[in-house]
Amino acid sequence: MIGLNWYLAASAILYSIGLYCLATKRNLIKMIIGVEILLNAAHLNFIALSTTTAGLDPLARTYVIVSIGVGAGVIALALSLTLLVYRHYRTLDVRKMRRLKW
Amino acid sequence: MLPLAPWLCWGIPVIGAILTPLLAKINHKVRDYGAVLFSIVGFIFGLSMVPDIFAGQVVDWFTDKVLGSIPYESKVVWISKLGIEMGVLVDPLSVFMANIAGGLGALIMVYALGYMHGDPDLTRYWFFKNFFIGGMVLLVISNNFLQMFIGWEIVGLCSYALIGFWHKKKEPSPVPDYKTEGEYNAMCGMKAFITTRVGDVALLIAILTIYASTLRTGNPTFNFLELREQVEWVRLLVANGLLIPTIILLFGGPVGKSAQFPLHVWLPEAMAGPTTVSALIHAATMVKAGVYLVARVLPIFVEVFEATNLTNALCTFSLVVACIGAFTAFLAATMGMVAREVKKVLAYSTISQIGYMMLALGIGGLTGYVAGEIAEGYYAGTFHLMSHAVFKALLFLSAGAILHATETKDMFEMGGLKQYMPITYKCMFIGALSLAGIPPFSGFWSKESIFDAAWVLAEEAYQHGYAIIGATGYILLFIAVITAAMTLFYSIRLIAIIFIWPESEYIKERKRRGEHIHEAPPVMWVPLAVLAAVSVIGGLLAPAFQVFMLKGWERVDVHASFEILVKTVTSPTIFMTLGALALGGIPAYYFYWSRKIDPEEFLEKHGFFRAVHSFFYNRWYINDFYMKVIVGGFIKLSNAVYKFFEQAIIDRFNYALAWVVRSFSQAFRKTHTGDLNYNMIAAMLGIIAILLLLLFG
Amino acid sequence: MGLEFVVEVALIAFLIMFALLAVELKKLAYAVASLGLMSTVLSIIFYILYAPYVAVINLLVYAGAVIVLFLAVLSLMKPGEEEGKGKMYDIIAEIPGGVLFIIIAVILVQILTTSYIGIQFAYGKTLNLPSLIPPQMQSMLQNVAESTWRVRVIDVLIQAMALFVAGLGVAVLFRRERREKE
Numbered sequence: 001m002i003g004l005n006w007y008l009a010a011s012a013i014l015y016s017i018g019l020y021c022l023a024t025k026r027n028l029i030k031m032i033i034g035v036e037i038l039l040n041a042a043h044l045n046f047i048a049l050s051t052t053t054a055g056l057d058p059l060a061r062t063y064v065i066v067s068i069g070v071g072a073g074v075i076a077l078a079l080s081l082t083l084l085v086y087r088h089y090r091t092l093d094v095r096k097m098r099r100l101k102w
Numbered sequence: 103m104l105p106l107a108p109w110l111c112w113g114i115p116v117i118g119a120i121l122t123p124l125l126a127k128i129n130h131k132v133r134d135y136g137a138v139l140f141s142i143v144g145f146i147f148g149l150s151m152v153p154d155i156f157a158g159q160v161v162d163w164f165t166d167k168v169l170g171s172i173p174y175e176s177k178v179v180w181i182s183k184l185g186i187e188m189g190v191l192v193d194p195l196s197v198f199m200a201n202i203a204g205g206l207g208a209l210i211m212v213y214a215l216g217y218m219h220g221d222p223d224l225t226r227y228w229f230f231k232n233f234f235i236g237g238m239v240l241l242v243i244s245n246n247f248l249q250m251f252i253g254w255e256i257v258g259l260c261s262y263a264l265i266g267f268w269h270k271k272k273e274p275s276p277v278p279d280y281k282t283e284g285e286y287n288a289m290c291g292m293k294a295f296i297t298t299r300v301g302d303v304a305l306l307i308a309i310l311t312i313y314a315s316t317l318r319t320g321n322p323t324f325n326f327l328e329l330r331e332q333v334e335w336v337r338l339l340v341a342n343g344l345l346i347p348t349i350i351l352l353f354g355g356p357v358g359k360s361a362q363f364p365l366h367v368w369l370p371e372a373m374a375g376p377t378t379v380s381a382l383i384h385a386a387t388m389v390k391a392g393v394y395l396v397a398r399v400l401p402i403f404v405e406v407f408e409a410t411n412l413t414n415a416l417c418t419f420s421l422v423v424a425c426i427g428a429f430t431a432f433l434a435a436t437m438g439m440v441a442r443e444v445k446k447v448l449a450y451s452t453i454s455q456i457g458y459m460m461l462a463l464g465i466g467g468l469t470g471y472v473a474g475e476i477a478e479g480y481y482a483g484t485f486h487l488m489s490h491a492v493f494k495a496l497l498f499l500s501a502g503a504i505l506h507a508t509e510t511k512d513m514f515e516m517g518g519l520k521q522y523m524p525i526t527y528k529c530m531f532i533g534a535l536s537l538a539g540i541p542p543f544s545g546f547w548s549k550e551s552i553f554d555a556a557w558v559l560a561e562e563a564y565q566h567g568y569a570i571i572g573a574t575g576y577i578l579l580f581i582a583v584i585t586a587a588m589t590l591f592y593s594i595r596l597i598a599i600i601f602i603w604p605e606s607e608y609i610k611e612r613k614r615r616g617e618h619i620h621e622a623p624p625v626m627w628v629p630l631a632v633l634a635a636v637s638v639i640g641g642l643l644a645p646a647f648q649v650f651m652l653k654g655w656e657r658v659d660v661h662a663s664f665e666i667l668v669k670t671v672t673s674p675t676i677f678m679t680l681g682a683l684a685l686g687g688i689p690a691y692y693f694y695w696s697r698k699i700d701p702e703e704f705l706e707k708h709g710f711f712r713a714v715h716s717f718f719y720n721r722w723y724i725n726d727f728y729m730k731v732i733v734g735g736f737i738k739l740s741n742a743v744y745k746f747f748e749q750a751i752i753d754r755f756n757y758a759l760a761w762v763v764r765s766f767s768q769a770f771r772k773t774h775t776g777d778l779n780y781n782m783i784a785a786m787l788g789i790i791a792i793l794l795l796l797l798f799g
Numbered sequence: 800m801g802l803e804f805v806v807e808v809a810l811i812a813f814l815i816m817f818a819l820l821a822v823e824l825k826k827l828a829y830a831v832a833s834l835g836l837m838s839t840v841l842s843i844i845f846y847i848l849y850a851p852y853v854a855v856i857n858l859l860v861y862a863g864a865v866i867v868l869f870l871a872v873l874s875l876m877k878p879g880e881e882e883g884k885g886k887m888y889d890i891i892a893e894i895p896g897g898v899l900f901i902i903i904a905v906i907l908v909q910i911l912t913t914s915y916i917g918i919q920f921a922y923g924k925t926l927n928l929p930s931l932i933p934p935q936m937q938s939m940l941q942n943v944a945e946s947t948w949r950v951r952v953i954d955v956l957i958q959a960m961a962l963f964v965a966g967l968g969v970a971v972l973f974r975r976e977r978r979e980k981e
Contacts, residue, residue, distance in 0.1 A: 014818055083872055
């Protein structure tokens, strides 16, 4: 089994990929994909850290399971909002949705 | 005395004042008679304390229990560590002043029923009048400085409100600076308030300094009796060099309130108020508050200064009081000789007579300094206070009747009123003779006692080796006698022009228009008659008065006898008085009474007298000086401060502050792009920052 | 030893590759598919990390329900592709995002490694110090090491703040200019 550091590094890279996607992409669906990648990175982090040589930490696993469920709910909500937004704006470009800016 | 008399004689008028608006809602008659009733009841309570002074101890009439001996204090302690309490003192001086205030107040309220009849603002009038009576009695019957100062301020407020009572009048104003007479009245009220304020500030500083000194020596108090017994506060003040300034500042209050030089300029303008207000406040009561204060502190000073060997301070204080009093008496009498309006003559006369009272009290203090006994001057001053209150109120009320009948203020527009208003003529004549000091009226006895006190001072001073004070005594006596001459002059002038001269054009015009001049209604001339009677027999009350005032003064041999009257008549000053009366009376007779010499022609012929006349007429240019230099200078200063400080610095600072914030927010707005990606970046960076803080903070 | 190592590293590599593909692909359907593949690989990783329940749930939810949701939504909307592809200014606009990505990656790696060390300390494990140091000084050295890595955090903090400001400024500048051009 490779050391913990590899998984932590992988999680970090995944996290930054998700951030990069959120920070850069203009399409709303792409941004939701970015959010999902973020969530996955966090889960990987949890699980990696809970697997130590001294034993398995059940609490972290439990949290991850709950978080997966919650994350799915968040994505479902985001997608339905995307649908409504598309109906209103006729486009998915985030930069065009600036009606709330003063 | 009736139970709780010292508290109720000021409490009932105050309660009456507060209830007046409620009574006004019922009926006009109820309001009027109710207000007068409250003041009469207050006076009855005040009267009930008089027998106790004669007996020397306070006895409750309802329970026949002896409550204490004179001086009797009844107090409620509020903060005992700071010495703040609320209390009343039953003592000859306070009972005497309370009765004057209450009695004259009640009488003038009855008169006002007739004088102010039909005025639409009467509710406000009754409120302030009753409140004033309550405040004045509170002032004189308090047992400590703080409460007295509260009463002081109350009377100042009511005086301001009542002078400017007719502030809504729309007729053109008598001076060109203001548009309507209403504005002019309001200005007069404000002038009175602000000028007395200067004195009040001085008084407050003095009171607080004395209090601070008592605080420092460990026994904080405002109480008069306690200040008299403890002497450490005097030592502390002297050690800091503050004693003389404090007692001079203490005298500043009376200078303001009693219209002495240099704060005398407000009293002539205060005549813009209704005549009843002038009678009560500016002749009989409020202006006497200063005299009361000096009379109150003089025994305190005598005792504590003797105990601490600081009699020089007593000498300084009394000298200041006496000199200011004498100078004011002279100053005001000269102004009164040339005034044109009835009430202005009476106002100047008031200032002059109060100068006499201050002179008497100062002489008393000086006698105390040289010979250790202040009784003569003290008694003379307070006796003159009483008789002046009576005859000045009489004069003002008669003037009110005349003003009511003829509706003009200028004396030269009246004339020949003797046949139309006989009762008023007789009463006013008695008042004028009493003012001038003609025997056997009360004014003569009181003025004589003042001259007598001055003479005694001079003699005692030379006897004990104080030559300068003796000389000062003679000079003061001389000034007082000259002023008596002038007093007789303007009194005769007043009576003659109003009653004896032939009718003026104005009166004839009124008669042609059908507005006849009639005598005052009974509700107005009955108080006049009462006051005239007291003026006549007042002199004979002198023995009883001496017993009353000097009760409990161990060093004076006091017994009720007519020796006092005899002594007054046979002292050497009687010749001076008669000489002065002749000096003043003979020219006045020729000018005004028998009209052998016409005053106008006389002025035109003699340029010197014309110059003097114009100098006096312009009030020695003191009023103009104050307005131009002090008031004008202050207004210029405020304008300059506004321009150079407020606008340049403070406003600019505010604008700069607003500009900084606004520009910062404009710049910061650029970060709100409304772009979702950008928000994401910011959110993530924020989370990282929080993470860092949580992990390592 | 060797095989396990290779498998795990390969799995991690696939993970990252699929994630990158999910981000970069222009056709949205392909991107979603790539996302699904990434979730599957992640499930396998979970399984290898002795977390079977988590693996199964991840598979069910992410590689199943969520993908289906995505595809349903995509089919309800007309543009199945990202707009504005391949134009010059888009690529230039990607630069600040890319820079930011690198910066954030660096910071995160730093943070996580140091937190790993911190967690090791928290669990009571000691550092492997060279044995040349006499035993009396070992605890003191440990304290020194502990405090020095705490101090390094301030360094990281300041770096982070400076980079935060720079990143914000750059992003704002670029965004503003681009909008002017439109």
